[in-house]
Amino acid sequence: MRVWLVILIGLAGFSAMAQQRTILAVGAHAADMDLTAGAILAHQKKLGDRVVILHMTLGEAGDPYLSPEKYAVQKRQEAEASAKALGAEVIIGPYPDAMLPNNEEARRFVADVIRQVQPTYVITHWKNSFHKDHRNTSAIVTDAVLMAELEAVKTDHPPYRGVRGVFYADNWEDSEGFHPYIYIDVSDVFDQWKGAIREYQMVRGGVSPFAYFDYYTSHLAEEGALVGRKYAASLDVDESAKRQVLDSLR
């Protein structure tokens, strides 16, 4: 017999765990984390948490009508407007779209951001994706969480060992092997989140053939229906993070 464990963390769940947390979401391209984790970030912000988004690249190569230079200016403005609407701080990495290097330098860059921001939780891409920048971001971030702890890794800031968990966001481009493990009730911020993601032209339409707005809004409704809430967003974790030790069955 297979027993499914669904952990539903809503207003009471995360808030009962600590007073104020800092959540750092790291995406490959501006809009990735807004779309996949933005509702969770807005929800946690409402609970009093500090929320920060790091976009490794602006995702400036994706507009068929604008040069990357011009689209980068637009994406930066959109990223700032979306973050503001979510109640998040925003950091934009120095890397070019489609050419995010999977190397030590990128790991040191993220490790230094982690040391500066001092997150309680980190959210990033799931390890499998058909997009190279997404796969690289996932690998870079998971290594950087460990590197940020180490004295031997020298960056501009001292070591930081406070990350309690890494979560993976539910992205249509990263779906291979992704299984929702935690569902967060985001019904209270759904409209706010919809307004935030529509700051991006690629979400409103006319840039990509993919129907971002329709997909993500209906996906949160679908996830909510699965767990008995109006809207929910899901996260996965590493297999090792699923291990629970109990003194007895509850």
Ligand SMILES: [Zn+2]
């Ligand atoms: Zn992306």
